[in-house]
Amino acid sequence: MVKTFEIMAKDLTSSGVARQNILNNTYALQEIQKAVGMEGVLFENEYRFTKKQLAQFFEVSERTINNCLANNEAELAKNGYGVLSGKRLINFKLAVENQFDPEMDFMIKTVRLGVFNFRAFLNLSMLLTDSEKAKEMRSTILDIVIDTINKRTGGGTKYINQRDEDFVINLLSGEDYRKEFTDALRDYVAMGNFKYIVYTNKIYSSIFKENADEYRKILKLDSSENVRHTMYSEVLDLISSYETGFADILRAESLRLNRKLTSIEVDTAFHKFEQQKLWEPFREKARQKMASRDLCFRDALHQNLEEYISSVPKEDFDRFLGEKSKDLEQRLEEYKEALKRLKERD
Template structure:
């Protein structure tokens, strides 16, 4: 999947949703602008000057990418808003603003958005290069340079990992008690669940994330993915027990395969599975620069809340969380259930 900012909507939006990086980009580029209503805006004339392009070029991009630009702060003001804005504007920066019935203005995010779209400008190309450098620096700084375990910075990770560990034990015990198969059944059916939840087996997943043989796959998974796996394991363990007791014998592998196939189409599980796929595909591409080819159809832009979750004030390393009394209290409540 391309990450060329001029052609990839998702790559552009992942940058524009990253408020931590935007703050650094704004202070570094120092593009100026007009402070109005406690925010910085730019007129079309100013944007054209910044990118050294004709205003008609900007008009073409507004026409072709209108929805995207509006989403990222482009707006047309008129009436009282326009009258208020005129008080902050030097007439030399805007053509005929005194007689204009309306005016299109660009937020800082919109200016970056335009710079990521324009192919006719060398200045825009330089800005794109600077943007990518800053985004990478912020990612390294905030994650401590270890994106392999960036999933563990989510405050929901540890409770989800703990619950999944318990359901994992329940599932492996069920395989032992209710399935008539060889010793490879644990790895086989673990991979089967992975393939249903995120369409990859453990070996494929490790290769995509460039994990070593010693790396534990589940320690790199997001809370939502662990929750989907845990739900699947828990449901299968119960169904295996019920089916085995009804038949008064252990299940065959064919019977087990039918249970798994039925569970994969369970209407209660399907939404959680699709959510897990979208979260894994989108976050790994954004935070780990890892593309899950089999999940490409699920890739979306990463929302602002995810940047806060994994890089912002509420994110912490696993070591910090394990020393947090509130986290330990959560574990105690889970253990006492």
């Protein structure tokens, strides 16, 4: 894992994806909350902060908070900003009276009150450009996010994909489809051994717009590292579908012609194969997950997939950093034990 998220750290104030990747990381948020140590009004099991409190904390005017809110209302609302009124506002006022000095009378006459939870408070700190304190907060946030991911992945994210509970089974089942594909190239295509590299790269380029060498450079893999061992299970699934599907086409066409296929015939067949509409939703999903996760977890930018980058959902942080995620060694051991039990039942 690199020491800094170079891309994400460039400017949190201008990157909605970078902000959301932090706010969706519940593991980092817990550590950030400990470090910041700011407690608002405990209301509905969450700490809440008023605009006045946050204006004082960030050393800006309430007008600055309001302007920021007006320009980013949808994002802040999604991340925990809300307006209290009616019974909820009455209950909030009671909570203030019970927890704070009675002199805290900034909202006695109001009938609607905007409040931020801790997540929205952090969101605000990543949007305020005129606060030195917010700038310091952004630096602290990034440090904690990096440290949290490092601790949970043992110091490296190159193989974070292997912490997914689906990875081992998908990788192993993919080996069978891979053999089916290479056997078809061997038996039905009239080319030398270079054909294995050529058509593997065609599949990679069709799915995620990079050949193996380009992918290797982006993830900083050396020549001894297997690129598939760094791929997410959804990408492996799609590669397997391509390989088994195209192998079947090669077999059928060769048998129809009663000879091996030329490189031109194989290229034509592959172009027709990849243009099938059925691949579109699967490619879109694989590209989005690969581009977004690699930027968030690996600080790796796939430039050909920039249009597919979005924030990583909370579920993915659980998937790769949570209790269900485990190192490959643990997964392999569990898989071996599961196979042994199946064999004993047979």
